[in-house]
Structures are given as structure tokens and as C-alpha cells.
Amino acid sequence: MSLSVTLLGTGSPMPSPDRAGPATLISAGDGDDAEHYLVDAGRGVLMRLAALGLGAPNLTAVLITHLHSDHITDLNDVITTRWVMTFTETPLTIVGPVGTQAVVDHLLASLDPDIEYRIAHHEDLDHRPPVTVIEVTDGAIELPSGQGGGVTISCGQTDHKPVEPSVGFRFGREGASVVVAGDTVPCDGLDALCAGADALVHTAIRKDIIANVPVPRMQDTLDYHSSPEQAAQTAAKAGLATLILTHYVPPMPISGTEDDWRTLAAEHFAGTIELGDDLHRVEIHPR
Ligand SMILES: [Zn+2]
Ligand SMILES: [Zn+2]
Numbered sequence: 001m002s003l004s005v006t007l008l009g010t011g012s013p014m015p016s017p018d019r020a021g022p023a024t025l026i027s028a029g030d031g032d033d034a035e036h037y038l039v040d041a042g043r044g045v046l047m048r049l050a051a052l053g054l055g056a057p058n059l060t061a062v063l064i065t066h067l068h069s070d071h072i073t074d075l076n077d078v079i080t081t082r083w084v085m086t087f088t089e090t091p092l093t094i095v096g097p098v099g100t101q102a103v104v105d106h107l108l109a110s111l112d113p114d115i116e117y118r119i120a121h122h123e124d125l126d127h128r129p130p131v132t133v134i135e136v137t138d139g140a141i142e143l144p145s146g147q148g149g150g151v152t153i154s155c156g157q158t159d160h161k162p163v164e165p166s167v168g169f170r171f172g173r174e175g176a177s178v179v180v181a182g183d184t185v186p187c188d189g190l191d192a193l194c195a196g197a198d199a200l201v202h203t204a205i206r207k208d209i210i211a212n213v214p215v216p217r218m219q220d221t222l223d224y225h226s227s228p229e230q231a232a233q234t235a236a237k238a239g240l241a242t243l244i245l246t247h248y249v250p251p252m253p254i255s256g257t258e259d260d261w262r263t264l265a266a267e268h269f270a271g272t273i274e275l276g277d278d279l280h281r282v283e284i285h286p287r
Contacts, residue, residue: 003172039063052279061147076110159184183224
């Protein structure tokens, strides 16, 4: 197996009983040698990982596209659970845009009472959660030695203004590559990241629906997200084989409306279009 994408959470800030918050897992390899990269850590991410038989200790690294709360809601859970469920010190690497270090520092500060309770209570736990943050802008990403190695990772700037900075990530292995865009409108940075890749995971909102919702705060979301049509245009421009849509706004009951989303995208992209419920998985093959 070269690379696979699992949509851990296909939801958005709008709570849904069926869809966890934004989170995507990129996996490579099998068994003990497998590498698992978590992109964004939305609501319920560890529940969805558990459904795959995986947990926070299995993550090779966590990568954050931007610091909107819905994409990092459960980062504290990942940090704490990794810390208390591993029995030798296992540093967690978190990669994200500039500003990520400050957010992680504040998160850890908010966890101070919990950290003190656990260190006091467990004789074999004598260290705080070991977390390394790598802030990135664009280009190749090197993880600390001993972490990863089976997957090449790079990033590029996306456009989710006024959320700034925001980045997308590209993962490559054995000739296959996939880009995870996060929230963005079409932009040069994303086009460059997608050039020559096989697949694109893109968040999407139905502008044709949201534009008719007479709530100013909903209307505000139109200008910094892509519609399925715009995500498809980005995929077509880069000549990709597969477009994987996620982060559905409004949250869709999958049966019945899935085809509407696919039809909108298919007007602009002739390749394979994937949509699904949480845990939908797509294998990425080199072309
Ligand atoms: Zn966002
Ligand atoms: Zn979002």
C-alpha cells in the first residue's frame, strides 16, 4: 500500500450527530512500520481514530492547516491522550503555520492542573507532555530524526483570509502524492502545491445553499471557502486524477444529497470525485 486517505471527520463548525469535526488521516505502509499523519484535529478526532483501531500514540505527526477553532478543537485531547497512553516518552510533533507554537503553549498552559495531577498521581509519569512544534510557511518539511521518513511532506500557502497564515500539505510516497488543502479559495499557492500530484482533499461549502440563508454570519463564510465547483476547478487545472471533498457545509445527510455535491463538482472536473461519511477511505495510486 502506498498512500491512503481516511476522512476521519467530514463535519464543520456546525455540530452534526453524524459527522466529526475536520480531520483527515494520511497513512502509508502496513503494520508496525505504518506511518499515520493527522491533518487537523477537529471535534471527536480520537473517537474516529479508535474506530480504525488507532490512537494518539500511533500518530507519526499532527499537521494543522490553520488555527480556526474547528480544526484544532481536539488538539488538547491528542496531546493529553498521547502523553498518558504511552509508557516511554514519545514526543509529539505538531506542524502548522506561524502562530501554532503560541496556540500550543496556551493549550499546554490550560492543561497545567491536569498535568500536575497526573504527575503527582502516577509514579511512573515524571515528565510533562513532550511536544515539538514546527512552524512552516512553504517548501519541504523535515520531521525530527527518528520520526517518519517513509513519506515526503511539503507545504504551500493557501488563501483563507482573514485567517492568516494558512497552509496546505502535500504527502508523497512511492510515486503517489496527495494534497490536503484545508480551508481556502482557489489560489496560486494551492495550484503550485497540486502540480503533478494525484489527488486533492479539499474542504467545500455549498455556496448555492448558504447564499440563500438570510443570516449575515453565514453569508460571511462565502468569501473564504471554496464551493465544490471551485475545488473541482483547482483539481482540473492541476490535471489531478481524484478530488476528495470533505468539511461539508451545510452538514449533509449523505444519502440523497451526495449526488448533488458530485454533480456540481463534475461540471468542472472529469476525474474521480470522492465524497463520503466519516471513515470514508480512498487509496492513492501513482499514475
Ligand atoms: Zn477555516
Ligand atoms: Zn473549516
